[in-house]
Amino acid sequence: MYYCVMYSKELLKGTLQPIILNLLKDNKRMYGYEITQKVKELTNGKIGITEGALYPALHKLEAEGVLRVEEEFIGKRIRKYYMLTKSGTSAVNEKLNEFSDFLTTIQQLLKPSLS
Amino acid sequence: MYYCVMYSKELLKGTLQPIILNLLKDNKRMYGYEITQKVKELTNGKIGITEGALYPALHKLEAEGVLRVEEEFIGKRIRKYYMLTKSGTSAVNEKLNEFSDFLTTIQQLLKPSLS
DNA sequence: TCCAATACATAAGATTTTTATGTATTATTG
DNA sequence: CAATAATACATAAAAATCTTATGTATTGGA
Known part of the structure; x- marks a missing residue:
């Protein structure tokens, strides 16, 4: 399965982190699989995140101190909820503003001809 | 020097090809250095393409048959003008529409909250 | 004359993502 | 109730892209 179902895979480079951070900013607390489903839902299936991309990205953000994790057992199955740390929260706003500004510049x- | 001066470098992944193709669609014929200057100009210095990224990208598009090259001597210095091939032109419109659509989806x- | 700008190029290393697996639990459906 | 799909985590090899650091050479301007 592709990271992206509808779009060419090259397009999505560099967008995974901003997507994750934005979702966690709005939802406070999400687990990995939930993130993949939420993105699929919000984009009408146009963007599909692969687990091979997502989990390493989450681990990296955790190692950087941007995210922290809370583990919970749902029955016998573990679930890892990720959320922004305090220092992560302040950094994220800047990152997302930058990304948003960047998208506008690219457009x-x-x-x-329309400018 | 960064590929991008103002933005974090990670952001620009995947955007180089669309940028090149869009410029060549509008300008018919451009050489590498000209592309770097045009992007700088159009984005008020916010996006700077490095030569280490640009030249390999141009060579790849040429190898794929999307671009073709015309060499000219300006004095003793060579200049390589790139332009879309016939088959490249039809492919490019689709690629750029896809990219544009993708940017909208990401935004x-x-x-x-604003949808 | 020297430095900046022009104009090409490549190569090592870093980073990110794809692709392919792997394990295990839980829900659904024939 | 057995098989399959969905849920939920994970990692590792390979591919792709980009950064960073060079390298060469010409041309223009201070």
Whole structure:
């Protein structure tokens, strides 16, 4: 399965982190599988995150101190809830603003005739 | 020097090809260095393409048959003009539409509260 | 004359993502 | 009730892309 079902895979490079951080900013607490489903739902299936990309990304953000994790057992199955740390929260707003600004710049660049 | 001066470098992954193709679609014929300057100009210095990223990308697009090259001597210095091939032109429109659509999807995903 | 800008190029290393697995639990459906 | 799909985690090899660091050479300007 592709990271992205509808779009070419190359397009999604660099977008995974912002997507994760934005979801955790809005939802406070999410586990990995939930994130994949939420993204699929919010994009009408256009963007599908692969687990091979997601879990390493979550581990990296945790190692950097941006996220922390709370483990819970649902029956016999473990579930790892991720949330922004205090220091992560302040950093995330800047990161997301930058990303948003960047997207706007790219769009202007691709439509110079309309500017 | 960064690929991008203002933005974090991670952000620009995957955007180089669309940027190149879009410029060549509008300008018919451009050489590498010209592309770096045009992008800098159009984004007010926010996006700077490194040569280490650009030249391999141009060579790859040429190898794929999307671009073709015309070499010219300006004095003693060579200049390589790139342009879309016939088959490249039809493919590029689809690619750029896809990229544009993708950017819209990402923006909606990052602003679910406004949808 | 020297430095900055122009103009090409490549190669090592880092990072990210794909692709392919692997394990195990729980829910559904024929 | 057995098989399959969905849930839920994980990792590792390979591919792709980009950064960073070089390298060469010409041309323009201070």
